[in-house]
Amino acid sequence: MKFGTPVPDMGSGPIPAESVTSPAYFEREREQIFKQAWLQVGRVEEIPNPGDYFTRELHVFKSNIVVVRGKDGAVRAFHNMCTHRGMALATESCGNTRGFTCEFHGWGFGLDGSLQAVPAIESFPDFDKSKLGLKALACDTWNGFIFVHWNPQPAQTLAEFMGQLAKDMDGFPFDKCQHIAHYTARVKANWKLCIDAFQEAYHATYLHRHAIPGAGDLELALPTSVRFYGPHRSVSCWLKTDIQPTPAEAIAYKHGHFGFVKADEGDSRGLNPSGDESWWFDINVFFPNFFCDLGRGWYFTYNFWPVSENDTIWNMNIYQVQADTAGDRLAQEFTRIVLRDTVYEDMSTMEYSQKAFDSGVITEQTIGDTEIAMRHQYWVADEWVNGRRP
Structure with a gap:
């Protein structure tokens, strides 16, 4: 794992559970984070x-x-x-x-x-x-x-708030992509707990070992590169090229299923800012609650809307380049279903975690290097809540 920007001093200890269980802390987030951010x-x-x-x-x-x-x-x-x-x-x-x-x-x-x-x-x-x-x-x-x-x-203007991360993404053909799916869920968990599963690949090696081909390889748990942009962050993920697809998967990959393409295929503008040799896609997180994940010829977004300290509305939208052939359309449908099944697996974990922290039995989260984006999210949130915007 390499870093494309300086790494802020975020500490290395466990993350206290208070930030995902306390109604008072959530009210401070409402005022100091969500009313202060774009x-x-x-x-x-x-x-x-x-x-x-x-x-x-x-x-x-x-x-x-x-x-x-x-x-x-x-x-x-x-x-x-x-x-x-x-x-x-x-x-x-x-x-x-x-x-x-x-x-x-x-x-x-x-x-x-x-x-x-x-x-x-x-x-x-x-x-x-x-x-x-x-x-x-x-x-x-x-x-x-x-x-x-x-x-x-x-x-701050929007451009000032989004900063260099937005500039690194400029040039991506957002206007050439069509909307192919929308998913939403109401999750009885804190908004930050909901975000956690979507910005680290450590869990994918076990939770998604069936839904995503090659995800069970522990070598892929670490990001290829990580970048920090003030309150925002970007994480790049490995591309595994030696998978053995099923016949249906092979057809979908041939026609552009979400990112299983050779490294030199497709438009690369706005992608892979650290120039990673083995690269699949970028997880781009605009604080506090907007993800815009980019791959060649596709992107998807997440929004995590807090309702209370243990209640969140999650939205996902998937976009791909215009489908011109039956094969392209099949690839789009395959993408829609694979991502649906993958995020369903993610959703299956969140309410259990919330219940554990609410019980008081588990009082902190232990965060490893594979989860550095998580650490950044909690650190930035706590800085904003306490009036120390990095």
Whole structure:
């Protein structure tokens, strides 16, 4: 394992369980992490036309938000609540509208959030419509990904927050990939426990030894390289080339099943920043809760949305290059099923871990070098919670 950046001093001891069990600690995370960071909520393809919108229930904000494309083409985000008496404006998960009208009293808002119509406006003394527009969140995009920030005027721009990791990923053909699958789950576990299984390969050598060909090789437990970018991190994984695929697997691999290709095949822009010789894909983690894993011709994303200290909503979206042939389509379907089965195995572990820590019997996590990305996640979270942003 090599490091492509300096390694921060994160310590080497066990990780206390308090950070995954304490309601008080979670409330500090809500205020000091999630209300201070840019959070990924969607992609621009979801709202291609003026008036297109989608809503997101963000429990960590205790708020529902609406993201909408304006008449000017700009993407904006608002708290989905009327500024009169708090009624939800968009009650569907997505749609197209000329504006938002409250079903309670008929107040009307433009796509830019401005208050435009108030029935019986004369009954409100000293009324100023300009002060009662929708409550905005900061909103910006990167490579088609839509991000929001609780603060309408955050201290950091999105580009500043994403930093060098985003620059290393620039050039990847996100716009050439099509969405092939979406999975979601409600997990009775802390959001950081849910993240843990997705940023280390140590568990794959046993848990995924059947779902992923070659995963049982212990040599693959260590990353090929690791990089740290302030609160963010990137981990590259080995490619095992001597597997013996089944006939169905062989067809899928031939047509581009998620990354089982030769090292010199496909577009390499935005990939393998450390130039690893044996390379499969990069696990890119934007703090606090957005993964964007990249391979040649495919990528997938995870979001981990906290509800409470032991309750998380997990989302996964899978993308691959456009399928032009029947073989390409078969490879896409194979990818969808293999990843579904793999993450199902991951999900099977999380609630058991949460119960163990909640019991008080297990009071800490012992972290090895193969799990260095986990250590970074807990270290960064604790730094932010305690006002020491690295």
